Amino acid sequence: MRMKxxxxxxxxxxxxxxxxxxxKEGHTVTxxxxxxxxxxRNLTGFSGRILRQDVSQDFECSEKFDSIFHQAAITDPRYPTDDEVFKRNVNGFKNILSLAKKHGSKVVYASTAGVYGNGPVPMKEDQVKECVTAxxxxxxxMERMAKENEGQIRLVGLRYFNVFGPHEIHKGRPASMIYHLWKQMREGKRPRLFQWGEQIRDFIYVKDVVKANLCALTAAPGVYNVGTGVGTSFNQLVTYLNEAMGTGMEPEYFEMPFDGKTYQHHTLADIETAKKHLHFEADWKMSEAVKDYVGFLDANVLIP
Ligand SMILES: NC(=O)c1ccc[n+]([C@@H]2O[C@H](COP(=O)([O-])OP(=O)(O)OC[C@H]3O[C@@H](n4cnc5c(N)ncnc54)[C@H](O)[C@@H]3O)[C@@H](O)[C@H]2O)c1
Incomplete structure (x- = not known):
């Protein structure tokens, strides 16, 4: 069914x-x-309305949306001012909840696997949370606020794991490891990894994250992991990139510059609840997703 x-x-x-x-699916999108x-440039080809608005400030919106996909946030886990991150992200969600309440819209909102910190893996939705950043x-x-509004708004939260793919370059440092390593290797430099490249991430391709958002429209309200259930070490990542790029570069290791407590060493999603209640499972295997992304980068990004 077409929606707004x-x-x-x-x-x-x-x-x-x-x-x-x-x-592309025929919906009217703002x-x-x-x-x-x-x-x-991320919106090249988009013909819907673009409203330049800070969601964390009060705003008027008379338009009634069937669904709201709330992605707006300060997304850099190492953003310098904790207060600003917290206020902006929480106030933005508060305003979105009010808008949804006013018009009876469904809300799908982005949460993060960061809430698990360095907790046990595979990370299950209901395990103890160990947030290590603001x-x-x-x-x-935001998840707590969503729970408080259960019954009044149809809300689904998605805890994205490590997302990578086209349209992330503007993020700079917080863009995925895959982009940064590709760039180093394309420039003819050895890929730089924290010692000894054994850190593990549940990387998920952005095309699968889009699919998870669509699944959320018909899922039972709740909060779900959006990961693949497969961990990839940074060393393995370099192997996938070498395969996709036709290179044979060895990593160069350097000392981890971050405090070990604020850095997630191992993330891995338990995907059983998402399979059962979100009806979501990732389609893209890591090796294929890296190949697809490298194809995009080679075609779209100029390296001097
Ligand atoms: N990329 C990942 O690996 C990842 C992992 C976990 C969760 N997330 C979450 O997914 C969502 C999207 O992240 P992303 O990776 O696309 O990052 P991004 O930084 O590219 O996108 C965030 C967007 O929100 C906008 N924005 C920020 N604050 C705003 C505000 N107050 N009002 C209006 N717009 C605002 C930014 O301009 C930007 O376009 C975020 O909520 C993020 O926390 C991302």
Missing amino acids: ALVTGGAGFIGSQLALWLE VMDDFFSADS YALSKLE
Whole structure:
């Protein structure tokens, strides 16, 4: 069924992929973004409305949306001012909840695997949370607010694991390891990894994250992991990139610059609940997703 959808943060990485996909599927899509960490080129080909608005400030919106996909947030876990991250992310969600309540819209919102911190793996939705950043705390607070509004709004939260793929370059340092390693290797430099490349991430391709958002429209309200259930070490990542790029580069290791407590060493999603209640399972295998992404980067990014 055709719907009217609002995508907040729609000029960012995941939001733009989602907005373009929804539009391609025939839905009427509006993007709301204040371009805090966005790139207008991400919306090339998008013909819907683009509202330049900070969602964390009071705003009027008379338009009734069937669904709101809330992606807008400060997304850098190492953003310098914790207060700003918390306030902006939490106030933005508060305003989105009010808008949804006013018009009876469904809400799908982005949370993060960051809420698990360095907790046990595979990470299950109901395990004890160990937020190690203000960013993760802001997302956990959003989940609490969602719970408080259960019964009044249809809400589904998605705890994304490590997302990578086209449209992430504007993020700079917080863009995925895959992008940064590709760039180093394309420039003829050895890929730089923290010693000894054994850190593990549940990397998920952005095309699967778009699919998870669509699954959320018909899922039971709740919070679900959006990961693949497969961990990839940084060393393995270099192997996938070498395969995709036709190179044979060895990693160069350097000392981890971060405090070990604020760094997630191992993330891995338990995907059973998402399979059962979100009806979501990732389609893309890591090796194939890396190949697909490298194809995109080679075609679209100029390396001098
Ligand atoms: N990329 C990942 O690996 C990942 C992992 C876990 C969760 N997430 C979550 O997914 C969502 C999308 O992240 P992303 O990776 O696309 O990052 P991104 O930085 O590319 O996108 C965020 C977008 O929100 C916009 N924005 C920020 N604050 C805003 C505000 N107050 N009002 C309006 N617009 C605002 C930015 O300009 C940007 O376009 C975020 O909520 C993020 O926390 C992402």
